[in-house]
Amino acid sequence: MRIGLFVPCYVDAFEPEVGIATLELLERFGLDVDYPFDQTCCGQPMTNTGCHAEAAATEALFVKNFSGFDYVVAPSGSCVHQVREHLTAIPQTDEVKAVRAKTFELVEFLHDILKVEEFPWAEFPHRVGYHGNCNALRGIHHARPSELNKPFFSKPLDLLKKVKGIEIVAPARPDECCGFGGTFSVFEPAVSAKMGYDKVSDHAQAGAEYVVSADSSCMMHQKGCAERIGVPLKFIHIARILNGATA
Amino acid sequence: MSVREDTLARIRRNRPAGAHPLPEVPLFAPLVGDDHVAEFGERLKRMGGRLAEATSGDDLFASVRERLDGATVIASAVPEFAGNRDLAAVARPQDLADVDVAIVRAVFGVAETGSVLFTQAELQVNAVAYLAQHLVVLLDPADILVNIQAAYRRPDFARADYAVLHTGPSATADIEGVLIHGAQGVRSLTVILTPRT
Amino acid sequence: MSASDELRPRDEARRDGVIHPEVLAGNDESERGQDGRRLQHAEGASRPISAKAPREPQPRGAKIRGDRPIDQAEAAERFLAAPMHQKAHDARLWDLRTKRDTAAFGIPEWEELRELASQIKTHTLANLDRYLEQFEAQAKANGVHVHWAADGAEHNRIVHGILKDHGAKSLIKSKSMLTEECGFRHYMAGTGIEVIETDLGERIQQLDNEEPSHVVVPAVHKTRFDVAEVFSRTMGTDPENDDAHYLAESQRMHTRPLILEADAGLTGCNFAIAETGTVVTCTNEGNADLSGNVPKLQIHSIGIEKLIPRIEHLGVFLRLLSRSALGSPITQYTSHFRAPRKGTEMHMVLVDNGRSERLGMEEFWTSLKCIRCGACMNTCPVYRRSGGLSYGATYSGPIGLIIDPTFNKRKYSTLPFSSTMNGSCTNVCPVKINIHEQIFAWRKVLAEEHHIPLLKQGMMKAAGQVLSRPATYRAAIGAADSALKVLPRFAVYNPLNTWGKGREMPEAPRQTFHAWYRQNRMTKAGGKKTEGIK
Numbered sequence: 001m002r003i004g005l006f007v008p009c010y011v012d013a014f015e016p017e018v019g020i021a022t023l024e025l026l027e028r029f030g031l032d033v034d035y036p037f038d039q040t041c042c043g044q045p046m047t048n049t050g051c052h053a054e055a056a057a058t059e060a061l062f063v064k065n066f067s068g069f070d071y072v073v074a075p076s077g078s079c080v081h082q083v084r085e086h087l088t089a090i091p092q093t094d095e096v097k098a099v100r101a102k103t104f105e106l107v108e109f110l111h112d113i114l115k116v117e118e119f120p121w122a123e124f125p126h127r128v129g130y131h132g133n134c135n136a137l138r139g140i141h142h143a144r145p146s147e148l149n150k151p152f153f154s155k156p157l158d159l160l161k162k163v164k165g166i167e168i169v170a171p172a173r174p175d176e177c178c179g180f181g182g183t184f185s186v187f188e189p190a191v192s193a194k195m196g197y198d199k200v201s202d203h204a205q206a207g208a209e210y211v212v213s214a215d216s217s218c219m220m221h222q223k224g225c226a227e228r229i230g231v232p233l234k235f236i237h238i239a240r241i242l243n244g245a246t247a
Numbered sequence: 248m249s250v251r252e253d254t255l256a257r258i259r260r261n262r263p264a265g266a267h268p269l270p271e272v273p274l275f276a277p278l279v280g281d282d283h284v285a286e287f288g289e290r291l292k293r294m295g296g297r298l299a300e301a302t303s304g305d306d307l308f309a310s311v312r313e314r315l316d317g318a319t320v321i322a323s324a325v326p327e328f329a330g331n332r333d334l335a336a337v338a339r340p341q342d343l344a345d346v347d348v349a350i351v352r353a354v355f356g357v358a359e360t361g362s363v364l365f366t367q368a369e370l371q372v373n374a375v376a377y378l379a380q381h382l383v384v385l386l387d388p389a390d391i392l393v394n395i396q397a398a399y400r401r402p403d404f405a406r407a408d409y410a411v412l413h414t415g416p417s418a419t420a421d422i423e424g425v426l427i428h429g430a431q432g433v434r435s436l437t438v439i440l441t442p443r444t
Numbered sequence: 445m446s447a448s449d450e451l452r453p454r455d456e457a458r459r460d461g462v463i464h465p466e467v468l469a470g471n472d473e474s475e476r477g478q479d480g481r482r483l484q485h486a487e488g489a490s491r492p493i494s495a496k497a498p499r500e501p502q503p504r505g506a507k508i509r510g511d512r513p514i515d516q517a518e519a520a521e522r523f524l525a526a527p528m529h530q531k532a533h534d535a536r537l538w539d540l541r542t543k544r545d546t547a548a549f550g551i552p553e554w555e556e557l558r559e560l561a562s563q564i565k566t567h568t569l570a571n572l573d574r575y576l577e578q579f580e581a582q583a584k585a586n587g588v589h590v591h592w593a594a595d596g597a598e599h600n601r602i603v604h605g606i607l608k609d610h611g612a613k614s615l616i617k618s619k620s621m622l623t624e625e626c627g628f629r630h631y632m633a634g635t636g637i638e639v640i641e642t643d644l645g646e647r648i649q650q651l652d653n654e655e656p657s658h659v660v661v662p663a664v665h666k667t668r669f670d671v672a673e674v675f676s677r678t679m680g681t682d683p684e685n686d687d688a689h690y691l692a693e694s695q696r697m698h699t700r701p702l703i704l705e706a707d708a709g710l711t712g713c714n715f716a717i718a719e720t721g722t723v724v725t726c727t728n729e730g731n732a733d734l735s736g737n738v739p740k741l742q743i744h745s746i747g748i749e750k751l752i753p754r755i756e757h758l759g760v761f762l763r764l765l766s767r768s769a770l771g772s773p774i775t776q777y778t779s780h781f782r783a784p785r786k787g788t789e790m791h792m793v794l795v796d797n798g799r800s801e802r803l804g805m806e807e808f809w810t811s812l813k814c815i816r817c818g819a820c821m822n823t824c825p826v827y828r829r830s831g832g833l834s835y836g837a838t839y840s841g842p843i844g845l846i847i848d849p850t851f852n853k854r855k856y857s858t859l860p861f862s863s864t865m866n867g868s869c870t871n872v873c874p875v876k877i878n879i880h881e882q883i884f885a886w887r888k889v890l891a892e893e894h895h896i897p898l899l900k901q902g903m904m905k906a907a908g909q910v911l912s913r914p915a916t917y918r919a920a921i922g923a924a925d926s927a928l929k930v931l932p933r934f935a936v937y938n939p940l941n942t943w944g945k946g947r948e949m950p951e952a953p954r955q956t957f958h959a960w961y962r963q964n965r966m967t968k969a970g971g972k973k974t975e976g977i978k
Contacts, residue, residue, distance in 0.1 A: 040912070045907055046907060047888075049901075134867055135867075139867065182864075190520060191830055195829060196946075223948070255577070267570040272756065292481075362774060362778075378738070395763055409780065409785070413777060414778075422663070430692060431730050
């Protein structure tokens, strides 16, 4: 199985260890992972701002980089949601459609495609609160959102429960948005920051030592908020825990 | 072209694409148990209404006796109680402004919600159900329907000039979420279960 | 929920001395039901806010400057600068959201009901001409005078005309978002006919000369201290007494004579039934029934999208409406006005005001399904932290973001950006409007029609150019160890550095993933290393 690894731009720049963990984790399962060297971004900053025409060239580059793989895997629910649902600024050729359909977020790839039963190398003896990115939660259906009267499921929690020593605590508002919202975070900074303060406070009140997420963007925002108001939380991407990070 | 014609023409021009058939609404299984009287009472109470305790004596109105004895003006629309304000003789709704207690019979009750239905026939003067300070409702236990869906399959709504479901008394929480009864309408609503005479 | 859980908020409040002793009266029928349990119905009782902090002036809404785009972010920032208001607002609306969840989860067929409601609404909208004709014919047969208004101004003129014909001096009305949309109260201010709002929250807003901030709880952004101030100023109540019971009772006593003296009554409409010509209102206070049943003249203002085919369909919508709005199984009053009382006149005004045009907007017409329950506002994390008045529009919160631009694209061009597009609104919507997807679609329309700031569009253009050229991109983000230096522009394309205003910047990693990969996983020739990586 040939996998194209997509490392979102902010992971590339600020959390390279998440990209490394994703790569190593996929290789642990014997997969042939390629990192197309000319990759940049999924186009989300532009489309989220309504600027679809401005996103077209970036989207075309994405498709060019990731054509021909069996699967494209990225450690970000938000970027995968963009590719799968909103990569529409360019003509929808068979090639484009194929890339969009084969792009998976890491958690769902492990859960639904590889159907991983265990992570024997993983041990994380800490109390953690899980943060579901809203696009991961409601866009690509990582879990049952709290609003819907449907049976509970959670792919990320299913995976985390296979990690030795981990204890999961739930915040009072389980899937309240943390306020990152892409460009929202800079165009509406006051509300964005307040949402972040409330989110990290909720996690801290639930007793979390770490906040875990499949999306670095939300955590980058939350970390900045926690540091600003002095909430002693640590943040770690789920890829690193599943790859065996212990702290 | 008149506004009416113009509006309808624009609607026809802008009709959304697609078939959009009207769905069949299935009959859903009731949320409440078989004891409709008990379920009705439970839900009525949760909505701020009161259910008269069963009385051993002859006084059907024992549970609201205190309220009735303290009332100056009682408007009764039921044969079970003779009030001192004749609803049939009321010229204007405003003349009911001084009513302390109104007594009316419900067409039916709804177990799922604790609601009771009135139409203009039961109220005689519609406004009495809102201008009175307190409302006492007679309801035949045999007239309790299982749920809202069943209620809307009854013919009453299409026939009545005015029909209203009351579920407990007037309520508001517009100031800081503090629940208050009697915002504009009645301050209390008490249901007495008694068969129709 | 256990009994002790139910009692906790009030008991804590009592211990902390934050609420007026009168509220805690042990025999208060409003607080506790017949069996002693704390009541949760109607608009619900959440934790009273603390009064220990110095009283805080109420933050006001967005600044309106004609057609210029609303600066929601600016108004929201002022709301956040009033922590007592913001905290109470957030807590109160989240309380409604949780009550909604409890109610929704109590019905096994909840999701099926939402689907049915959505289908009934889309069917009705797709056949709206037919159902309007049916409704009109039925209403006329019932003895009702039916009027058609193309827009808000015409609605106001029609209602004014009816009132003038009857020599009416005063009008009592119940809450109606439609009349807010038409600017009815402002129009009537110049006519010499007094308009009296009779919903408590709406009355508070009228007396304070403010618009409603929420479609269901119009004064939810105000604390009881604000209400005490408004009532003391306008009704002469004791400015020191901020007990909610005292304030509500004062309003009742003050309004009752106005209700009795009114020459006409007006209500809005929750549902208009085509097969019977019935107007249905769903209220908790009984004020719509007073408006419809006390004066000799009654008027019902109806948005044309309120139609549903049959009475039977209320069995679907009524099970959803109040549960979505407040978490109660039904509103205290569900009133069905079909024909005039003997000796009185009944008028119905069917108002278009842009609805028939919206019907033709492929991506946005389903917003006409809205039944105004407010659930999307209650769940919206941005709305809860901004206050409804920050939107500077009749409709605030998520539904407002997708409706308001249909009224004025320029003025409300900023609103679709006041969202994180988290999608919770879509999931709570009882008629399944894809609200967050429509927000996304509006952004595209607004950008294409150049209704977004040049700065923003310019930044996106620059970003698009850089991100589509790998070499330029790598040059732009700099050497491996200096990624942070370009963070603001790179990560968020923002020359203003608003990121650092409320948050700390992320630490700089030693190198980017890209650089790490080149160093560790690539050969000098640029190929992929195939050894020693497992």
